[in-house]
Amino acid sequence: MPTDVEKWKSETYGNEIREHLMEFAEGGWESIPEDEHDAWFERFKWWGLYHQRNGQESYFMMRIGTPNGVLTPGQLRVVGEIADEYARGPGENPEFGAAYCDWTTRQSIQLHWIRLEDIPDIFEKLEANDLSTQQACGDSWRNIVGCPVAGKDSNEFVDALPVAMNLHDTFKGDDDHTNLPRKWKVSVTGCREGCGQGDINDLAFEPAEKDGRKGFNVRVGGGLARNEPRLARDIDVFVEPEDANEVAGGMSALFREHGNREDRYSARIKFLVDEWGTEKIRDVLQEEFVDFELETAGEDLRDEYTYNSGRATGGHHDHVGVHEQNDGNYYVGLNVLVGRMGVDDTLELADLADEYGSGEVRLTQRQNVLVTDVPEEDLDDLLAEPLLEDYSPDPHPFMRGSIACTGTEFCSLSIVETKNRQVRYARWLKENVELPDGVENFHIHLSGCTASCAQPQIADISLRGMKTRKDGEAVEALDIGLGGGLGEDPRFADWVGQRVPADEVPGAIGNLLASFEERREGEESFRDFVERSDEETLEVLIEPEETSYEDPYMHNTKLTWYPYAEEDSMDDSPAPASADGTPITSDD
Amino acid sequence: MAVSLRTLDDGAWVSVEDERRVGASELWYVTGVCDCEVADFVVEGITDVDVDGRTIAAETYGTCIRCGRSVTTDPVPVGRLVDGAFEPLAAEAVRIPWGDSVGWQVSPVSGTSGDD
Numbered sequence: 001m002p003t004d005v006e007k008w009k010s011e012t013y014g015n016e017i018r019e020h021l022m023e024f025a026e027g028g029w030e031s032i033p034e035d036e037h038d039a040w041f042e043r044f045k046w047w048g049l050y051h052q053r054n055g056q057e058s059y060f061m062m063r064i065g066t067p068n069g070v071l072t073p074g075q076l077r078v079v080g081e082i083a084d085e086y087a088r089g090p091g092e093n094p095e096f097g098a099a100y101c102d103w104t105t106r107q108s109i110q111l112h113w114i115r116l117e118d119i120p121d122i123f124e125k126l127e128a129n130d131l132s133t134q135q136a137c138g139d140s141w142r143n144i145v146g147c148p149v150a151g152k153d154s155n156e157f158v159d160a161l162p163v164a165m166n167l168h169d170t171f172k173g174d175d176d177h178t179n180l181p182r183k184w185k186v187s188v189t190g191c192r193e194g195c196g197q198g199d200i201n202d203l204a205f206e207p208a209e210k211d212g213r214k215g216f217n218v219r220v221g222g223g224l225a226r227n228e229p230r231l232a233r234d235i236d237v238f239v240e241p242e243d244a245n246e247v248a249g250g251m252s253a254l255f256r257e258h259g260n261r262e263d264r265y266s267a268r269i270k271f272l273v274d275e276w277g278t279e280k281i282r283d284v285l286q287e288e289f290v291d292f293e294l295e296t297a298g299e300d301l302r303d304e305y306t307y308n309s310g311r312a313t314g315g316h317h318d319h320v321g322v323h324e325q326n327d328g329n330y331y332v333g334l335n336v337l338v339g340r341m342g343v344d345d346t347l348e349l350a351d352l353a354d355e356y357g358s359g360e361v362r363l364t365q366r367q368n369v370l371v372t373d374v375p376e377e378d379l380d381d382l383l384a385e386p387l388l389e390d391y392s393p394d395p396h397p398f399m400r401g402s403i404a405c406t407g408t409e410f411c412s413l414s415i416v417e418t419k420n421r422q423v424r425y426a427r428w429l430k431e432n433v434e435l436p437d438g439v440e441n442f443h444i445h446l447s448g449c450t451a452s453c454a455q456p457q458i459a460d461i462s463l464r465g466m467k468t469r470k471d472g473e474a475v476e477a478l479d480i481g482l483g484g485g486l487g488e489d490p491r492f493a494d495w496v497g498q499r500v501p502a503d504e505v506p507g508a509i510g511n512l513l514a515s516f517e518e519r520r521e522g523e524e525s526f527r528d529f530v531e532r533s534d535e536e537t538l539e540v541l542i543e544p545e546e547t548s549y550e551d552p553y554m555h556n557t558k559l560t561w562y563p564y565a566e567e568d569s570m571d572d573s574p575a576p577a578s579a580d581g582t583p584i585t586s587d588d
Numbered sequence: 589m590a591v592s593l594r595t596l597d598d599g600a601w602v603s604v605e606d607e608r609r610v611g612a613s614e615l616w617y618v619t620g621v622c623d624c625e626v627a628d629f630v631v632e633g634i635t636d637v638d639v640d641g642r643t644i645a646a647e648t649y650g651t652c653i654r655c656g657r658s659v660t661t662d663p664v665p666v667g668r669l670v671d672g673a674f675e676p677l678a679a680e681a682v683r684i685p686w687g688d689s690v691g692w693q694v695s696p697v698s699g700t701s702g703d704d
Contacts, residue, residue, distance in 0.1 A: 003594075004594045034606060034607075035605065035606045036606065037606045037607070038592075038594065038596055038603050038606045041596075053600075053611075054611060226633070264598070265599070265635055412597050412600035412601060412608075412611060412612070413597070413599070413600045413612055413613065413633070414613065415613040415630065449612075449613065449632060450633065451598065465613070466653070467615055467630045467653055468653050469628065477653075498656050499651075499653055556615075558611070558614070
């Protein structure tokens with residue numbers, strides 16, 4: 001029997017949701033019939049709006065999709081201005097202030113505390129500047145990701161940017177691909193480093209060559225969520241750039257027709273690839289969904305992949321730093337700790353991008369931002385700007401390697417507080433823990449739950465929300481995984497540390513790194529060390545320990561209306577609220 | 589009277605009458621899901637919701653933080669309907685999954701809340 005979500009989607013979905021959204025915006029929160037909340041909140045996701053968690057009723061997270069992470073000149077300022085005007089809620093974050101922008105691991109933007117009544121104005125401003133929230137969430141084509149310097153990379157194999165943009169233009173708003181069984185995540189990579197992270201996407205175009213022609217090999221069925229991580233699998237197809245749309249549309253249609261609509265937990269295409277195998281996927285794609293003869297795979301570049309690989313050798317692992325572009329200009333990759341920037345900093349960055357570059361800014365899958373098109377003669381002046389002290393192009397590895405998801409601040413699924421905690425972890429580790437010689441990249445990803453929004457399984461140290469009891473009290477805790485990474489031979493982390501109280505995690509990392517240094521063979525990377533060690537040994541090397549690190553979020557942050565509020569109990573919640581922020585009382 | 593029940597947001601909630609009433613990521617005391625007398629169970633996700641008479645139950649997956657076992661559970665009671673309104677179970681209730689018997693005890697059994 002189809003799920004309720006499928007029933008709601010069959011009644012109203014896709015572009016037509018917008019009209020209803022505008023009507024509800026006019027009437028305010030209370031105009032949504034109480035017995036239709038579930039249906040409308042589910043549908044609103046298609047337009048990038050996700051209702052915030054318990055205690056924050058009437059407030060929404062808004063996601064803006066930026067294909068391939070590209071913000072064209074002027075767009076960053078627009079996003080900053082919208083955040084400044086509309087993303088201020090009743091709670092203030094102690095690290096980031098009252099309004100901020102989140103740069104996500106899918107090169108998108110998230111704003112919080114958005115009110116329904118402000119949606120028309122926000123949409124008008126976004127669309128006047130060629131930005132949109134369309135299909136940023138929901139069961140459809142999500143933001144298309146790729147190497148964030150596609151088209152500008154001096155070492156690029158094939159320009160993937162036109163392919164990504166073409167997919168975006170074709171499949172955003174296309175009624176035939178509006179309603180899929182679940183989310184559909186697509187990656188297009190054209191660089192030699194594997195920066196598109198195709199391995200963890202539903203559909204991946206990866207750089208390849210066949211008979212002297214440059215194009216892409218196709219992989220299908222990658223993903224990290226729900227304790228069921230899969231690497232995308234090779235379906236033995238080579239496609240030239242001009243045919244990518246047809247193959248992508250064919251795969252999307254195959255998923256639409258054959259994906260599981262009875263059980264949302266089994267709906268992702270990774271499970272269909274498990275069930276059918278790659279040969280059948282290819283056969284059905286060919287026979288039912290593509291009009292031309294598919295070519296067999298070409299020669300790929302995977303042995304050159306370095307991005308987020310955890311290996312010590314060659315290539316770049318992220319886009320932080322100063323790098324030459326293919327036109328002789330430079331891009332400057334700024335480290336944004338846990339991907340969050342206050343609005344004042346966002347607007348300042350927009351000014352700097354205008355002043356020193358073309359005004360374009362790009363977002364990476366490691367939650368960082370790049371200022372592009374900077375002439376060589378302006379580099380020193382840009383690097384001397386005070387803003388770059390906080391968002392350094394040459395950060396300490398613990399700052400550079402940190403990624404965190406949204407956590408219990410807003411998310412219903414998360415088990416623990418994440419962003420502020422990871423900020424504190426990174427600062428403490430920087431001050432108190434030495435990395436072994438030559439280790440310049442060290443990735444620590446903190447995800448609040450098994451949904452894996454922080455991509456924990458592909459980090460050197462993977463942290464995942466859990467709980468435990470300490471001195472009889474339930475406290476926030478983390479499971480610890482080790483040795484994940486992409487690259488030529490991608491590998492998911494082994495979860496070897498269980499239920500470590502959150503305040504003992506920095507000590508555990510410090511002890512683990514000390515053991516790594518002691519046992520390290522030559523210049524080997526942490527990932528190599530993990531791979532040659534057995535699980536029992538690694539488990540012993542994780543020694544949780546209380547240190548000078550203090551964690552203010554050990555209580556159950558999920559049971560607060562907002563974890564950082566002075567009066568944080570659910571009863572103190574000012575939600576739901578009307579357009580001006582006035583709480584709506586139940587006796588109204 | 590028909591009551592609307594469903595899971596929402598990728599298993600984050602049990603919704604009763606279009607209201608998010610029971611959330612994932614909480615700690616429940618549950619019997620029979622691992623070798624512990626009473627599991628101290630972190631609900632990582634809710635996969636389905638069911639009803640038997642007035643009792644509403646959720647199928648979940650999660651981890652016992654005493655023994656570390658990760659399990660998928662039979663329906664575990666989360667609350668009941670009283671005069672048409674949903675009453676959630678108290679946090680300290682011990683929940684007995686369906687398959688054993690339907691129900692719960694109001695107080696934790698001894699030794700369930702220590703750091704043993």
